[in-house]
Amino acid sequence: MAGPRVRFAPSPTGYFHVGSARSALFNWFVARHDPEGVFxxxxxxxxxxxxxxxxxxxxxxxxSWLGLDIDEGPNRQSDNVEQHAASITSLMAGGYLxxxxxxxxxxxxxxxxxxTPGYDGYCxxxxxxxxxxxxxxxKTPREGHTIVHDLIxxxxxxxxxxxxxxxxxxxxxxxxxxxxxxxxxxDDRITHVIRGEEHLSNAPKQILLWDAxxxxxxxxxxxxxxxxxxxxxxxxRKKLSKRKDPVATESYRDQGYLSVAFVNxxxxxxxxxxxxxxxxxxxxMIEQFRLTDxxxxxxxFDVKKMTHMNGEYIRALDSERFVKESAPWVRPWDCQWRPxxxxxxxxxEQFDEALFARVAPLVQExxxxxxxxxxxxxxxxxxxxLFDEAAFATTIAQDPLGQALLALSVERFADATWNAASLHQxxxxxxxxxxLKLRKAQAPIRCAVTGTSVGPPLFESLEILGKExxxxxxxxALNRVSS
RNA sequence: GGUCCCAUCGUCUAGUGGCCUAGGACAUCACCCUCUCAAGGUGGAGGCACGGGUUCGAAUCCCGUUGGGACUGCCA
Numbered sequence: 001m002a003g004p005r006v007r008f009a010p011s012p013t014g015y016f017h018v019g020s021a022r023s024a025l026f027n028w029f030v031a032r033h034d035p036e037g038v039f040x041x042x043x044x045x046x047x048x049x050x051x052x053x054x055x056x057x058x059x060x061x062x063x064s065w066l067g068l069d070i071d072e073g074p075n076r077q078s079d080n081v082e083q084h085a086a087s088i089t090s091l092m093a094g095g096y097l098x099x100x101x102x103x104x105x106x107x108x109x110x111x112x113x114x115x116t117p118g119y120d121g122y123c124x125x126x127x128x129x130x131x132x133x134x135x136x137x138x139k140t141p142r143e144g145h146t147i148v149h150d151l152i153x154x155x156x157x158x159x160x161x162x163x164x165x166x167x168x169x170x171x172x173x174x175x176x177x178x179x180x181x182x183x184x185x186x187d188d189r190i191t192h193v194i195r196g197e198e199h200l201s202n203a204p205k206q207i208l209l210w211d212a213x214x215x216x217x218x219x220x221x222x223x224x225x226x227x228x229x230x231x232x233x234x235x236x237r238k239k240l241s242k243r244k245d246p247v248a249t250e251s252y253r254d255q256g257y258l259s260v261a262f263v264n265x266x267x268x269x270x271x272x273x274x275x276x277x278x279x280x281x282x283x284x285m286i287e288q289f290r291l292t293d294x295x296x297x298x299x300x301f302d303v304k305k306m307t308h309m310n311g312e313y314i315r316a317l318d319s320e321r322f323v324k325e326s327a328p329w330v331r332p333w334d335c336q337w338r339p340x341x342x343x344x345x346x347x348x349e350q351f352d353e354a355l356f357a358r359v360a361p362l363v364q365e366x367x368x369x370x371x372x373x374x375x376x377x378x379x380x381x382x383x384x385x386l387f388d389e390a391a392f393a394t395t396i397a398q399d400p401l402g403q404a405l406l407a408l409s410v411e412r413f414a415d416a417t418w419n420a421a422s423l424h425q426x427x428x429x430x431x432x433x434x435x436l437k438l439r440k441a442q443a444p445i446r447c448a449v450t451g452t453s454v455g456p457p458l459f460e461s462l463e464i465l466g467k468e469x470x471x472x473x474x475x476x477a478l479n480r481v482s483s
Numbered sequence: 484g485g486u487c488c489c490a491u492c493g494u495c496u497a498g499u500g501g502c503c504u505a506g507g508a509c510a511u512c513a514c515c516c517u518c519u520c521a522a523g524g525u526g527g528a529g530g531c532a533c534g535g536g537u538u539c540g541a542a543u544c545c546c547g548u549u550g551g552g553a554c555u556g557c558c559a
Contacts (some may be wrong), residue, residue, distance in 0.1 A: 011559045047558055104557075136558045153488070157501065162486050170557040177559050201487060201554045230489080268508090269518060273494055277509045295496075297489050298552065305495065305509040315522075367522045376520095400549055424518075442518040454520040465512095 003036025004191045008068075009077075009181065011044045013057035015248035016062035018301060019196060019232045019240055022266045025227060027194045028068045028287040029267075040188055043071035046081070046180055064260050067282075071189075073111040080184055085176035086138060087183045087213060088168065094216035097168065099128040100137045108228050118164030136169040138179075138209065146204035151192075152293045158204040167206055178202060182209045185394045186221045194291065196297075198239065201387035203228070227291045230270045231370050240301060240367070243245045255337035256308065256329060256370025261313040263338055265306040269299040279312055311368035322364045323357050326373050330356060344374040346381035355380060358464050379450040380465060383472060387480075391453040393442045395483050402444035409445055418467045420459040448477030 008024040010016075016185045023287050032039035041063065043056050060074055080372040091097050100123035102110075119137065128134055141160045148156040175183075185193065193203075204228055208411065214220040235244045241247075252262060264279060271294050317325065333336035333348050344351075356377065363376045379385060396402045408430050416426050431441030446458050449470055464471050 009559085044559060100557095137557095157488070158486075164555090166495090167557050172557080174557085176557070181559085196553095197488065198553055199559090204487095228488085231553070234551080235494090239553070268495060270495090272507095274497095276497085278496085278508055299495055299496090302494055302509070308509060311522085314502095368521090427518075438518050440518095446519060451520095452519090456520085458518055 003034040003038065004030055005038045005040065005189055006030050006194060006401065007040035007042050007185070007188060007190055008190045008331065009042045009044050009195075010059055011047065012059060013242075013408050014055060014058070015242075016059055016249055017240070017242065017247050017272075018252075018266070019247070021062070021066060021249050021262075022232060022269055023229060024063060024068055024129075025066070025263060025266050026227075026289075026294070027192075029286055029437055030194060030291060031071070031194055032162075032286045038071045039068070040190075041070045042075045042077060042184060042188070044077045044177070046077050046084075046174060046177075058112075058250070062253075062417050066249075066252055066263055067165065067259060070199075075184075076186075077180055077184060080187070081175070081181070083187060084180050085173075085184050087179055088175060091138075091179075091209075091212055092136070092410070094212065096139055096212045096216070097136050097203050098124055098139060098165075099130055099134040100167075101128060101131065101134050102166075117162055118166070121165045122387065123167060131169050131171075135167045135171045137165040137373060138168050138205070138212075140165050140208065142204075145390060146156045146207050148200070148203040148226055150200070150203075151225050152230075152294045153228060154199075156199075156200065156203075160204075160208075163202040163204060163208075168209075178205050179209055182206045182213065185224060186210065186213060189221065191222075192227060192291070193224045196278070197228045197231050199230045200394055215268045221301070222313045227253055227294070230295055232269060232301050233298045235300065237298065237300075245301075245464070246303070250340075253304075254342060256339070256367075257310050258313045258325065261310040264313075265309050266409055270295050279309060293425075295328070307368045314367060314370070315365050315381065317364070319357075319361050319364065324357075326360070326370050329373050330377070338347075339371065342371060342374075344381075345378050345386070350383070352381065355464065359456060362460055366456065368409075376455055379452075379455070379461075385451045385476075388447075388452040391447050392451075392477075392480070394452065395447045399444070401434060401436065402476065403481060405430060405436065405441060405444050406448055406474050408433065410478070411434065413467070413471055414475070416467075418463060420457075420463045423462050444477075449473045 008027045010020050010024075028039050041059070042058060045056065056074065056076075063070065087099065090320070102119070102122060110120055110122060111118075112199035123137070124139060143316050144160050146158045146160055146163070148158070152155055166178060167173045182216045201293060207223060207290065210221075210223055232240045234240055249262075253259070260282065263282065264285070267285050268278060273284060273288050314322065327343060328335045328338045330344055331348070331351055331353065332343065357379050359380060363373055364377060367373055396406065404442040411425070411431060412426055413423075416422055427445065430440055431438055434441070442458050443453065446455065447453060449462065449465065451460075
């Protein structure tokens with residue numbers, strides 16, 4: 001028996017929605033779970049306003065970043081317009097469709113108090129011919145029920161009389177989603193339709209179309225299994241909105257989320273691996289994933305939790321890999337891909353790759369996203385130093401003891417052996433001389449040398465920065481007080 | 484309004500009639516570690532929406548209530 005054939009069928013927009021990413025991932029899981037599974041990408045671009053070339057490229061790029069490799073495609077729905085038209089022709093011939101010239105206003109006006117949902121079927125028996133203003137509607141059966149066999153939710157029962165005679169083709173001739181999608185799914189021999197829950201109410205219409213097509217085409221295709229994924233919601237428990245919520249996958253990439261962490265987190269939204277551990281290898285997810293295990297209720301997209309997981313993934317990288325992954329943020333100029341609007345505060349001349357490699361281990365365990373890396377190492381590469389004025393004021397400017405400590409440090413550092421261990425010892429002693437614990441004694445030096453009160457371990461940083469530069473900064477900080 | 488979906492800690496979830504005094508993770512609080520900040524360690528607080536059934540026994544099954552949500556386009 002052949003494996004499952006699944007498709008991810010996004011409509012192009014300006015970015016890749018995280019909800020789409022999750023749908024794509026679950027489809028991909030189903031395909032990869034079976035050695036013979038096939039994952040198809042079909043871009044549904046039939047709406048004229050949604051067919052910009054770069055948008056489709058964005059989808060492919062985002063999926064490639066996520067590691068969701070495609071077996072067939074990307075296919076364009078717009079390449080299938082002939083098949084869509086053929087569906088219309090045969091369905092019309094079979095008596096399943098009719099022309100309708102009602103305007104939106106007329107439909108609404110006639111609806112009135114009527115109990116019938118949506119369109120009331122006014123044109124069904126008018127025997128209209130094709131015209132420039134005629135849309136095409138489906139003759140939804142008035143009797144009976146349509147059952148959606150949903151792998152996640154079980155059987156969902158829709159009474160046919162609650163479904164209106166929906167439009168399958170616009171007056172312009174363009175075939176609409178419901179039919180275009182079904183036609184393509186039939187042609188692609190899709191076995192599992194896995195998509196967001198917002199499509200659940202489309203399912204009975206599509207099943208009706210599928211069955212009708214089976215009859216008129218003379219070549220029946222087995223109905224696919226359906227699986228409607230729980231929605232991704234915001235804090236207000238509403239479907240993630242492109243307006244109000246940060247939903248662009250690309251922006252998470254820009255911020256420095258690792259794709260493996262992103263995927264792992266996404267998988268946890270509506271599904272969970274066996275056992276107590278949530279951070280699991282991709283292969284484990286693929287192996288354990290079952291559509292029937294997907295949860296029924298909406299899931300909140302919790303960036304905080306994802307950030308924590310990303311931190312764990314970053315810390316688990318070996319140092320060399322961390323340096324490599326950080327490249328787009330620390331030396332974007334020689335990277336193929338670079339985050340948008342995130343230039344580091346230094347230029348190619350100031351940056352020193354070897355030096356960065358030495359400090360990398362110090363920052364690796366301190367960041368949750370790669371986008372935080374430049375901020376932590378900026379003092380190594382920028383000149384002049386950028387000061388956190390509040391920190392400068394409390395640790396140096398307004399603290400005579402801090403100034404005394406800096407002065408003493410300048411003296412003693414001049415003859416010090418320049419490595420972290422002995423610098424540590426020096427500062428310990430300088431502090432003692434002034435009656436300061438190391439905690440207090442390191443603060444002014446840190447601020448003078450790095451410009452802030454927080455950062456990588458100080459003594460290692462001094463060692464790497466070098467004696468000359470460190471001493472110069474200590475003096476400059478002192479000078480800064482008087483000016 | 485109509486149709487449909489959903490309901491375990493603040494959040495994501497484990498749980499498929501007895502193993503549940505409900506487990507884990509994030510967030511949160513306390514303490515430990517500590518040159519700052521993190522990370523890490525230990526511990527704490529925190530949940531089965533409500534009401535009826537069924538059953539010897541229900542977070543788990545049924546019904547109802549309440550509450551949330553999706554859809555209701557000549558968009559997908």
